[in-house]
Amino acid sequence: MAGYTSHSHQEIDNTKYEFTEEELKQVQYHISKYPDKQSAVMPVLWMAQEKYGWLSDGAIQLVADSIGLSFAHVYGVATFYTMYFKRKMGKYLLEICTCLTCGICGGPEVLEYTKKKIQANEEGISPDGLFWVREAECLGACDTAPVMQFNNGHYVHNLNNDTIDKLIDEVRKGRLPEFVSIPLRDQSIIDD
Numbered sequence: 001m002a003g004y005t006s007h008s009h010q011e012i013d014n015t016k017y018e019f020t021e022e023e024l025k026q027v028q029y030h031i032s033k034y035p036d037k038q039s040a041v042m043p044v045l046w047m048a049q050e051k052y053g054w055l056s057d058g059a060i061q062l063v064a065d066s067i068g069l070s071f072a073h074v075y076g077v078a079t080f081y082t083m084y085f086k087r088k089m090g091k092y093l094l095e096i097c098t099c100l101t102c103g104i105c106g107g108p109e110v111l112e113y114t115k116k117k118i119q120a121n122e123e124g125i126s127p128d129g130l131f132w133v134r135e136a137e138c139l140g141a142c143d144t145a146p147v148m149q150f151n152n153g154h155y156v157h158n159l160n161n162d163t164i165d166k167l168i169d170e171v172r173k174g175r176l177p178e179f180v181s182i183p184l185r186d187q188s189i190i191d192d
């Protein structure tokens with residue numbers, strides 16, 4: 001197993017960053033999918049973020065060494081995309097769409113309600129660090145507005161204060177929402 005410890009100039013990070021044998025096999029799988037190993041950076045960064053919740057210098061070093069790239073290269077990718085977190089945020093991310101359709105259908109009001117519900121600080125993080133709420137641009141599911149994306153994957157459609165209450169309460173009990181994707185269209189209707 002490869003293991004690394006982060007040394008931040010700001011504070012000491014005693015986390016031992018390592019991938020298990022199984023995770024290292026997954027890294028190799030990602031590398032094998034592409035003509036060059038640089039292309040594996042994004043999925044392996046995602047693995048590290050899922051594992052540690054954010055991408056500290058130590059996690060980035062782990063990704064770099066696991067693929068065989070420089071820290072600078074991997075750091076550049078991690079800091080370019082907003083879906084990679086360079087700071088420790090809440091454990092579960094609630095992204096509520098306030099774009100045009102969701103904006104008309106109550107997205108901003110649900111966003112404000114959610115912030116109050118989790119007692120979010122200025123950065124949108126709950127005091128217990130469990131939740132992090134932020135505004136999202138169009139999530140591509142406007143016909144079920146307002147919409148929320150949970151932890152970069154699960155969609156919650158037709159949001160209102162009750163669905164927020166239920167979701168927060170369930171997650172606090174350790175029950176995560178089941179995966180629900182963007183609704184798939186009946187292609188035959190579009191083709192006619």
Ligand code: FES
Nearest residue numbers: 097102139141142
């Ligand atoms: S405007 Fe919210 S999903 Fe499109």
